[in-house]
Every structure is written in structure tokens, then in C-alpha cells.
Amino acid sequence: MPLLKPIYEKYRDKGFEIVAVDYKHDTEGALKFIEEKDLPFVFLENGAEDEEVAFNIFGIQGFPTTYIIDREGKIMFYHRGFRAGNEAQMEEEIKILLEE
Amino acid sequence: MSRRVVTALALSALLVLSAATQDEEAYRDAYKKMYGDYRAAETQDAKLDVLRGFLKRHPDGQYTRNVVSYAVRLLAYQQDNIDGALEFVASVLEIVKAPKVRIQVMQVQADLYGKACRGDELQKLAMEMAKVRELDYLDRVIIARNANACELWDLALEHYDAAIAMSTREAVVADLPPDWQTEQRIQHSLRSRLGSSKASKGWALVNSGRVEEGLAVFREAERNSNFYYVGMPKYGNLYVYWGRALMELGDYDGAIEKFAPAGVMMGDEDSVMLLRGAYVAKNGSKAGFEQFRWDLRLKLAKPIEDFAVTDYQGRKVTFSSFKGKVVLLNFWYPT
Numbered sequence: 500m501p502l503l504k505p506i507y508e509k510y511r512d513k514g515f516e517i518v519a520v521d522y523k524h525d526t527e528g529a530l531k532f533i534e535e536k537d538l539p540f541v542f543l544e545n546g547a548e549d550e551e552v553a554f555n556i557f558g559i560q561g562f563p564t565t566y567i568i569d570r571e572g573k574i575m576f577y578h579r580g581f582r583a584g585n586e587a588q589m590e591e592e593i594k595i596l597l598e599e
Numbered sequence: 600m601s602r603r604v605v606t607a608l609a610l611s612a613l614l615v616l617s618a619a620t621q622d623e624e625a626y627r628d629a630y631k632k633m634y635g636d637y638r639a640a641e642t643q644d645a646k647l648d649v650l651r652g653f654l655k656r657h658p659d660g661q662y663t664r665n666v667v668s669y670a671v672r673l674l675a676y677q678q679d680n681i682d683g684a685l686e687f688v689a690s691v692l693e694i695v696k697a698p699k700v701r702i703q704v705m706q707v708q709a710d711l712y713g714k715a716c717r718g719d720e721l722q723k724l725a726m727e728m729a730k731v732r733e734l735d736y737l738d739r740v741i742i743a744r745n746a747n748a749c750e751l752w753d754l755a756l757e758h759y760d761a762a763i764a765m766s767t768r769e770a771v772v773a774d775l776p777p778d779w780q781t782e783q784r785i786q787h788s789l790r791s792r793l794g795s796s797k798a799s800k801g802w803a804l805v806n807s808g809r810v811e812e813g814l815a816v817f818r819e820a821e822r823n824s825n826f827y828y829v830g831m832p833k834y835g836n837l838y839v840y841w842g843r844a845l846m847e848l849g850d851y852d853g854a855i856e857k858f859a860p861a862g863v864m865m866g867d868e869d870s871v872m873l874l875r876g877a878y879v880a881k882n883g884s885k886a887g888f889e890q891f892r893w894d895l896r897l898k899l900a901k902p903i904e905d906f907a908v909t910d911y912q913g914r915k916v917t918f919s920s921f922k923g924k925v926v927l928l929n930f931w932y933p934t
Contacts, residue, residue, distance in 0.1 A: 500929065500931060503927065503929075510925075514923065514924045514925060515924060515925045515926075515927075516921055516924045516925070516926045516927070517926070517927045517929065518918070518921065518926055518927070518928050518929070519929045519930075519931050520908065520928070520929070520930050520931070521931065521932075521933055522930050522931060522932045523932050523933055525933045526911060528933040528934065529911070529933040530911060531933075532933050532934070541910070541916070542910060542911060543908045543909070543910050543916055544908050544909050544910070544911065545908065545930075546906075546908045552906040552908055553930050554783070555783060556828075556904050556906055557828045557904075557930070558787075558825060558826070558827065558828060558833070559828075559930050562930055562931060562932040563929055563930060563931045563932065564929075564930045565927060565928065565929045565930075566828075566829075566903065566927075566928045567925070567926070567927050567928075568903055568925065568926045568927075568928060569900070569925060570922070570923055570924065570925060571902075571922075572902050572903050572919070572922050573900040573901065573902050573903070574828070574829060574900055574901055574902075574903050575896060575900050576864075577827075577829045577864040577865070577866075579865070589927065593925055593927065596925045597925050
């Protein structure tokens with residue numbers, strides 16, 4: 500996720516946001532990581548066990564899972580997993596959606 | 600029963616329990632130590648000796664399958680020495696007594712026969728396994744998937760049918776860990792069994808020439824499956840099998856429909872290749888494919904369902920409040 504920070508800073512003024520949902524219900528671990536890496540994104544919790552959005556709405560079992568969503572709220576791109584280098588692909592996709 | 604007897608029984612049960620826990624701890628420690636030695640060993644032979652030594656001392660444990668898998672990975676997958684791997688597995692089966700562990704080792708053996716496409720041996724093994732215990736869902740699926748890999752369609756069908764018959768709510772509940780027993784997880788697990796077994800059964804049917812039946816089973820599998828939010832079934836290669844069957848029948852539009860969700864949304868090389876193949880078969884050339892794929896993306900792009908959760912400060916946030924922005928929504932796992 501720290502690899503996404505430069506992208507965020509580059510496009511945030513053009514109507515771009517990064518929203519990260521913590522899959523694990525680990526508030527302490529999450530906050531520590533966010534602070535250590537100085538991440539400026541919107542961070543949300545996954546919801547209580549019985550109303551987890553990650554599994555119950557999106558059926559997500561693997562992580563990270565990333566959706567890139569256009570201005571109308573449609574999921575245009577999808578990434579299962581993340582490897583260093585994927586951020587370049589994501590930036591291309593974000594650029595396409597911002598320029599429309 | 601007098602209270603004293605009950606107390607004595609409870610006490611002895613407690614003693615047995617704590618002895619078992621101690622044994623388990625010692626076993627876990629031995630396994631950890633073995634793993635360290637295994638990592639440290641410099642040659643393949645030295646690594647295999649570490650594994651053999653551990654199995655000789657602890658043949659009947661919960662880690663036996665793992666240890667056998669390390670050896671199989673070294674021999675069959677890194678050196679392509681299937682005979683060596685099979686020999687290793689056979690030597691382990693000579694010392695393993697516990698039925699549960701024997702079956703687990705035989706599952707590894709079945710995967711090796713599948714990899715080497717040794718159909719006769721796979722068939723024999725399936726019968727051997729049934730002598731150890733009544734085959735359960737996982738046993739059936741492992742035999743069947745290797746039968747499919749070896750193009751032994753009848754054997755595959757026999758075991759997929761049995762696996763499908765075993766895909767009941769009760770069976771799923773018995774196999775799920777206690778902290779996973781929410782109704783949603785139970786239903787999800789049940790659908791994943793039915794969806795993946797039927798997908799593979801359909802593939803076996805299509806390949807044995809029973810095409811119409813196969814297509815009907817694919818449709819059933821689709822009704823039973825779990826799906827990723829972006830449109831492809833979660834398990835069992837359903838759309839890959841289905842699309843390939845339709846390609847054979849010359850139904851390229853049908854094949855494109857099945858290959859599209861993965862070809863567009865997953866975007867990995869294999870998925871794109873299948874979609875491109877169907878496009879070329881239909882149009883005679885790959886010209887215009889990228890535009891076609893983009894148009895498909897516009898068609899498949901699904902509106903995100905709204906949800907409301909809290910941030911770490913306890914404030915309620917509704918996802919639709921980001922509408923109008925391009926959003927990268929990431930589900931992550933703090934380590």
C-alpha cells in the first residue's frame with residue numbers, strides 16, 4: 500500500500516481517492532502500520548463479524564483485493580493480489596478514468 | 600455413580616489430556632526443529648534425509664502430509680523425478696498406520712499419479728483408499744480431478760457424482776471450523792462444493808462425447824456457484840471449460856460470453872488469450888480486439904453496492920459519499 504502513496508499525491512486534486520478497508524479487524528495493527536508508513540488514505544473498518552462488508556457484500560476471501568471505480572460508481576478494474584510493479588498498471592487505469 | 604468415582608474419572612481424564620497436550624507440544628517442537636534443519640540442509644539428498652528421519656520418528660502425526668509434500672515438491676516438481684517421489688511416498692506408507700494419516704498420504708500419491716497420468720495406478724489407488732475408510736468429499740474430488748487430468752472420464756464421473764451427492768449442508772457443517780459456522784459461510788461453502796464439482800463433471804461429460812448433458816451440468820454449476828463480484832465463478836474453471844466446449848461446437852459468441860468476465864476483469868495472460876482466441880475465431884483476425892475488450896468492459900462494469908462502515912475514529916462513512924470521484928477501493932490485511 501505504501502507504493503500507492505505517490506499515485507495518491509499526484510491525482511488527489513483531480514478527484515481521486517483511495518479508500519482502504521481493513522479485512523482483519525485489527526485496529527491496533529492497522530493504526531500502527533498507517534502511522535509508520537504515513538499513509539494519507541481514507542481508512543475504514545470491515546464492520547462487525549456478522550456484517551463484514553468484505554465477505555458478505557463482495558465475497559472477498561483473498562487479500563488484497565482492489566477495485567478501481569469510475570465517477571459513476573462502476574467497478575471498471577479489478578486486481579486480485581498485489582505485487583510490486585502493479586502500481587504502474589493501476590496508475591494507467593486511474594489516468595484513463597480521470598481523463599474521461 | 601458416586602461422586603468419588605466421577606471425580607476420579609474426571610481427574611484421570613484430565614491427566615490423559617495434559618499428557619496428550621504435552622506430547623502434542625513435543626511433536627510440534629520436533630516439527631519446527633525438523634523444518635529448520637530442512638531449510639538449512641544444503642543438498643537435496645540432505646533435505647530428504649531430514650524428512651525421512653522425522654517421518655521415521657513420527658510416522659502418524661498431523662504434519663505427516665506436509666512433510667511428504669515437501670519431499671514430493673523437491674522430487675517431482677523441482678527435479679521432475681516422479682518415480683523418486685512415488686518411491687518416497689510408498690516408503691512412507693510402509694510405516695504409517697493411522698487410517699486418517701494413510702489417507703492423507705494417499706491423496707498426495709493420487710496427485711502424483713495424476714501428474715504422471717498413470718491411469719491404471721490411479722484406479723487401483725482409488726480402490727485402496729476406499730478400503731482404508733469410507734471416502735469423503737475431499738478424497739472423491741482428489742481422485743476425480745486426477746482422473747480428469749488423465750482423461751479417465753468414467754472414473755472422474757463416478758467420483759464427481761459421489762462428491763456431488765456428498766455436498767450436503769450436514770457434510771459442510773461437519774467440515775467447517777467452529778468459528779466459521781455462520782449461515783452465510785455454510786451456504787458459501789456448500790455452493791463452492793457444488794459449483795466446482797459440477798463444473799468438472801460437465802467437463803468430463805463433454806469430453807466423453809455427452810455434450811448436451813455436459814452443457815446442462817454447466818448450467819447447473821452456474822446456478823450453484825459463488826461468483827466474484829466482478830462476474831466470474833469462484834471455483835472450478837467453470838467458464839473456461841464451458842467456453843472451450845462452446846468453441847468446439849463453433850458457438851463463438853457463446854464462448855466469448857463465458858471468457859469475457861475473466862478476460863476483461865482478471866486480465867491475466869491466460870484469460871486474455873482465451874478471449875482473444877474466441878474473438879479471432881469469430882472475426883478471422885485479431886484486428887480491433889483491444890477496442891472490443893474495452894467495449895466489453897463498459898458492458899460488464901457493475902455498479903458497486905453501497906455500504907456503510909466506521910473509520911477508526913468511530914465515524915460512520917457511507918461509500919456512496921465518494922461518488923463523483925475516481926476511487927481505488929482496497930481491501931487489505933494489516934500484518
